[in-house]
Amino acid sequence: xxxxxxxxxxxxxxxxxxxxxxxxxxxxxxxxxxxxxxxxxxxxxxxxxxxxxxxxxxxxxxxxxxxxxxxxxxxxxxxxxxxxxxxxxxxxxxxx
Numbered sequence: 001x002x003x004x005x006x007x008x009x010x011x012x013x014x015x016x017x018x019x020x021x022x023x024x025x026x027x028x029x030x031x032x033x034x035x036x037x038x039x040x041x042x043x044x045x046x047x048x049x050x051x052x053x054x055x056x057x058x059x060x061x062x063x064x065x066x067x068x069x070x071x072x073x074x075x076x077x078x079x080x081x082x083x084x085x086x087x088x089x090x091x092x093x094x095x096x
Contacts (some may be wrong), residue, residue, distance in 0.1 A: 020081065023074035035078055037071045040064075047075040 024044060026035045035044040042064055051062050057069045 005025040018073055020074040020078040022079045023071045036074075037067050037075065040066055042067055042071075044075040044078055047072055048079055049078070 016051065023038055024035050025038045026033055031041055031043050036042055037044075037047075047060065047067075050063070051072075055063070057072050060072055061068060
């Protein structure tokens with residue numbers, strides 16, 4: 001039986017808010033300064049591309065066993081915090 005997704009507004013903020021700063025770092029000397037999972041060379045960009053390609057958290061962990069689900073969610077939370085700052089599509093055509 002497939003369940004309907006729970007609307008985000010119905011989930012307490014404490015359940016969907018994550019402090020990504022525990023897991024995501026960026027240093028000029030590693031991965032050209034791109035945000036990455038702390039202690040690895042796995043970039044936030046790579047994780048987002050995997051998710052966009054349809055991979056599940058479990059598949060990503062299987063492919064990159066030195067990261068875990070918390071770090072994947074931290075990468076998404078980091079990306080969300082960046083989009084939240086500038087959510088305009090400057091340079092893109094608006095959807096019709």
